[in-house]
Amino acid sequence: MAKLERGYEPASQELPRLVLEKRRQIEFAEEGSDDLRYLDYRAANANVGGPTCKHILLRKDPGKIEVLEEFLHGTQYRCRVIDRLGFDGAEVHVKEFMIRHQRLMRLSVEDVEILYRLLKGG
């Protein structure tokens, strides 16, 4: 499995609750489950899917940027950004959005650096 670039700041307990209030579903991948095997297989921290990109799958100890990114993918779907930019384009778009709005989202310097590194690919 490729080494994961995890978020620096852990998600607060409040954050998933706020995401749920925005009509998203959240599942946590448990040890030994296919959910976790999938995340490992795709070398991903988290995942979003479902017919309208509202089913969020997280690892047990999600980072703040991981939760926010999955939430924003749902917004991208609703605004037809994913339709327009496609799979890879949406990944770039969401990270650039988060970097641009880092103060609004109160992201730490370390998390912004991680987003830059993820953007560079690799």
Add this chain to the structure above:
Amino acid sequence: MGGSCTIQVEDIFHFKDGRTVFVGSVENGPKFFKRGRYGVWLDGEWRGSIDLEGEMLNGGSKVGRSGPLRSVSTTDKFRLDRESIANRSLVLKPTPPSEARRSHVHRHLIGLKSPPPEYVADPMTLGPVLPEGWDGDAWENVGRSGGSFLRAWNKATGRVAYGDANSYEEARRLLLLKVSSGGDTAILDPPISK
């Protein structure tokens, strides 16, 4: 949805919430798979249809690292797992049910060679335009090795012709060459006694 592009499934995941996720490679696919109905083909045999919810996005992965692999999910019941598709070809293809049925029913015709088992009916064509009296169909290998299998028959004369090649163009050329030379005699086994 994905037009005529196919997903060559490499692994299957059964999520806790009941969804089944397919991860596979896609060539010349759409930017993003939306929800739609897909046919399931296992080793070239049509196994039914499922409704795909759409594509899944993987967070926290580096941009451009996804490669050719894509993930789609369904809430339909799907019994196969990773062990049962090991060393087998599982393909998801946006095929209307009527076409899937057509390939399922008419794969084997009396007096004609059947297409190889891994080949599926080509939903885009029935083969080239043929001379008066001839009829035909077209089959394609949607796996990685590719290939096209065309066959034609003339019921009035009892003659048959085939074109089997790596590309549709070559198979078409071979078929038309055979048809123009009159074709071969259809072999009925056992022969029909008069």
